Every structure is written in structure tokens, then in C-alpha cells.
Amino acid sequence: MEAAAIRDELSEAARLAHARVAVLTVRVRDETVRTLVADMNQGTIALTLALTREDAMAALVKTTTAFDKVQNRIGELLRRMDDQEG
Numbered sequence: 641m642e643a644a645a646i647r648d649e650l651s652e653a654a655r656l657a658h659a660r661v662a663v664l665t666v667r668v669r670d671e672t673v674r675t676l677v678a679d680m681n682q683g684t685i686a687l688t689l690a691l692t693r694e695d696a697m698a699a700l701v702k703t704t705t706a707f708d709k710v711q712n713r714i715g716e717l718l719r720r721m722d723d724q725e726g
Contacts (some may be wrong), residue, residue: 654688673713680706 665677683703690696
């Protein structure tokens, strides 16, 4: 496969992933989760558009940090739901 074909395939996969995240994000009631997901998305966009290695690394750190925060917040909410049911 040519480099251009791979690049196009990856661009399309990234577009579809962002669209799916957007569809799911608007369904979430928790404002903190929505904000953190937006931060994560901004990081992935910055990573994609980075022109230097330093910019890419900064975007990667931002994305990873936001991802961890999203997962932690979702965990808190799920535990709270479990506590309310039990």
C-alpha cells in the first residue's frame, strides 16, 4: 500500500472515530465528562496537526492526561451508581 493510501485510510479512520466520540459525548449528562472528552479531542487534533516532534509530544501528553481523567471520572460515576443501587 502506498504512503498516500495509508495516510488517507488513517485520516478517514480518525474522522470516523471523532464522529463516534461526538455522538456518544452529547448523550452524557455529566458536564465534567463532556469537558474532559473535549480536552482529549483537542489533544488528538493537535497531535494530528503537529509540525514538530516537541508539539506532537506535548499533544500526546495532553491527550493521555485527559484520557486518564475521563476514565477516572467515569469510574467515579459508575461506583456512585453502584452505591445507590446497593
